[in-house]
Amino acid sequence: MPTTGSERRRTALVTGASYGIGAATAIGLAEDGFDVAVTDLDTAALADTVAAIEAKGARAAAVALDLRVQGSVEAGFAAAAEALGGIDALVNNAGIPMTRAATEITRTEWDTSLTVNLAGTFFMCQQLGRHLIAAGRPGAIVSVASTHGLVGFPNTIAYGVAKAGIAHMTRILAIEWAPHAIRVNAIAPGTTETETRAPSLAVPERRALMLNRIPLRRFGDAAEMAAAVRYLLGPQASYITGQVLALDGGLTAY
Numbered sequence: 431m432p433t434t435g436s437e438r439r440r441t442a443l444v445t446g447a448s449y450g451i452g453a454a455t456a457i458g459l460a461e462d463g464f465d466v467a468v469t470d471l472d473t474a475a476l477a478d479t480v481a482a483i484e485a486k487g488a489r490a491a492a493v494a495l496d497l498r499v500q501g502s503v504e505a506g507f508a509a510a511a512e513a514l515g516g517i518d519a520l521v522n523n524a525g526i527p528m529t530r531a532a533t534e535i536t537r538t539e540w541d542t543s544l545t546v547n548l549a550g551t552f553f554m555c556q557q558l559g560r561h562l563i564a565a566g567r568p569g570a571i572v573s574v575a576s577t578h579g580l581v582g583f584p585n586t587i588a589y590g591v592a593k594a595g596i597a598h599m600t601r602i603l604a605i606e607w608a609p610h611a612i613r614v615n616a617i618a619p620g621t622t623e624t625e626t627r628a629p630s631l632a633v634p635e636r637r638a639l640m641l642n643r644i645p646l647r648r649f650g651d652a653a654e655m656a657a658a659v660r661y662l663l664g665p666q667a668s669y670i671t672g673q674v675l676a677l678d679g680g681l682t683a684y
């Protein structure tokens with residue numbers, strides 16, 4: 431459990447916290463007693479999340495952080511740590527979908543997906559790892575991967591490879607940072623009905639086709655994903671590290 435003493439509240443940083451899984455997780459962590467730094471491309475879109483965190487009686491800090499730009503990753507992490515007096519837990523939630531046939535995807539599209547989804551996630555982990563190891567404090571990371579990184583789906587080459595990279599990165603960092611009491615885990619959501627996904631899931635034939643592949647015959651929601659992140663960051667998960675937990679209604683059980 432990331433804590434340094436009774437006088438200091440636990441702190442977390444959540445990327446991409448304006449909507450969907452990131453917002454639900456940030457607000458849930460406030461309920462669990464964390465003060466929360468929320469980051470996204472701009473701070474205006476974070477206003478609702480900040481208000482919801484503060485309504486739970488926790489402190490919130492909104493920080494602009496663009497995962498494509500290393501200077502922004504470093505400055506954003508430093509600003510969050512400064513605002514909350516250190517960071518104990520990191521949720522790498524921000525990510526971008528990319529649906530392209532393998533014959534069509536361009537080098538630029540590939541680079542964008544790998545830069546945001548994989549490199550951005552890793553360099554955020556690096557920031558927290560350096561921060562905690564220098565301070566001699568324990569901590570925890572949960573990254574949001576995807577079922578697309580566990581099994582192959584057509585037309586998801588760059589997204590799927592990036593998410594598979596997050597799963598493997600999770601195992602490597604868990605081992606490398608175990609001596610520092612930093613736990614590193616990931617969740618792999620299946621299709622989750624968030625604001626950004628809702629329009630594409632509204633097409634009836636597509637919806638029926640997708641639901642037919644899920645044993646529980648429904649999509650997940652942001653609160654279900656947030657619940658797993660909260661568990662993995664919390665005291666009940668103190669012996670769990672290096673794991674990727676699929677939250678997919680049974681999709682990958684086939």
Ligand SMILES: NC(=O)c1ccc[n+]([C@@H]2O[C@H](COP(=O)([O-])OP(=O)(O)OC[C@H]3O[C@@H](n4cnc5c(N)ncnc54)[C@H](O)[C@@H]3O)[C@@H](O)[C@H]2O)c1
Binds near residue numbers: 452524575625
């Ligand atoms: N919704 C799903 O069906 C689903 C399924 C599996 C995995 N996921 C993953 O869950 C995570 C959240 O998904 P969601 O549906 O809630 O997404 P979302 O699109 O609602 O949120 C993603 C956030 O990431 C931010 N972001 C995008 N580019 C960024 C950049 N360069 N730097 C910093 N932030 C950036 C966006 O502004 C947005 O707030 C993503 O990593 C996604 O890949 C989602």
